[in-house]
Amino acid sequence: MNGTGLREIPQGQRETDGSGTMEKMCCYDLHSHSSASDGTLDPASLVEKAHAAGVAVLALTDHDTLDGLAEAAQAVLGLDLSLIPGVEISVTWQAMTIHVLGLNVEPDNQVLSDGLQELQKVRDWRAGEIGRKLADKGIAAALEGAGRFRKGKILSRTHFAHFLVEAGYAASVRDVFKRFLVKGKPGYVRSEWVSMQRALGWIRQAGGLPVIAHPARYRLTRSKLKRLVGEFREAGGVGLEVVSGSHSRDETLHMAAVCREHRLFASCGSDYHGPEKPWVELGRLRRLPDGCIPIWEADSWPPTLAV
Ligand code: AMP
Ligand code: MN
Ligand code: MN
Numbered sequence: 001m002n003g004t005g006l007r008e009i010p011q012g013q014r015e016t017d018g019s020g021t022m023e024k025m026c027c028y029d030l031h032s033h034s035s036a037s038d039g040t041l042d043p044a045s046l047v048e049k050a051h052a053a054g055v056a057v058l059a060l061t062d063h064d065t066l067d068g069l070a071e072a073a074q075a076v077l078g079l080d081l082s083l084i085p086g087v088e089i090s091v092t093w094q095a096m097t098i099h100v101l102g103l104n105v106e107p108d109n110q111v112l113s114d115g116l117q118e119l120q121k122v123r124d125w126r127a128g129e130i131g132r133k134l135a136d137k138g139i140a141a142a143l144e145g146a147g148r149f150r151k152g153k154i155l156s157r158t159h160f161a162h163f164l165v166e167a168g169y170a171a172s173v174r175d176v177f178k179r180f181l182v183k184g185k186p187g188y189v190r191s192e193w194v195s196m197q198r199a200l201g202w203i204r205q206a207g208g209l210p211v212i213a214h215p216a217r218y219r220l221t222r223s224k225l226k227r228l229v230g231e232f233r234e235a236g237g238v239g240l241e242v243v244s245g246s247h248s249r250d251e252t253l254h255m256a257a258v259c260r261e262h263r264l265f266a267s268c269g270s271d272y273h274g275p276e277k278p279w280v281e282l283g284r285l286r287r288l289p290d291g292c293i294p295i296w297e298a299d300s301w302p303p304t305l306a307v
């Protein structure tokens, strides 16, 4: 411990505080991506890498698709690793994009798949618009270029970023986002995803637990965060991703306090997208701060390996 109530858990290292709590927490990674959306590893390679990193419970949570789940489920057979089928849904709330994880969803649920199909259409429309906007700035054939990096159905800004880096418009993916793909930049297109109520309806219908992903990333004021959490709870939301690969130590502590105040379960996930920068490694996560109730203690959490 270092006085903040948090401790860094190095990749694959199992720690224990005598009660076994530490060891348990470092082995859950409940947010990751495969090449079915904008990750670079195929689902089987992702599973192998998670296993090698010491993760015992892994959620595959691709953006707006369930397509990677069957391959991941095959890949865990025979490994001492439990797979939580998941998804990360793009939601529009108060004209902002908020990501909501559905953990432990049925991979073949019709309501959820139909809903996600709508989002894939929005993505295809947006990709065309991004291509047009970039063409206006003299960057030709970006849609086709981004398409070459896509391995599944989902077309994401990440694929455009890979194309723009390859074509020499920027030095890194991070750089490309800053210069081209965020609000106010030439390749940014605002899109209308799905409402919070509908997204949570799909997740609940599929038997899943809705969790707000990386809540500190939205840079919300205190009152707006309160409102988001209130509406999320009212719509059936149950969890907040307190520990995230994109949260600082202070953000983690802040979200832990929000979680306790609003009686939400706490989740933890790396948001791994592949071995390239800037992503953190699988399972390389801080432990949940004291007083948070882990989402794996929810009644409907499935039986997973004893970790
Ligand atoms: P999309 O859902 O298609 O709008 O793309 C959002 C994805 O872009 C996120 O899930 C991240 O994977 C990636 N992303 C967003 N911002 C950045 C950034 N600054 N650097 C690298 N990747 C980013
Ligand atoms: Mn992503
Ligand atoms: Mn996200």
Ligand code: MN
Residues within 6 Å of the ligand: 031, 032, 033, 088, 271
């Ligand atoms: Mn993610």
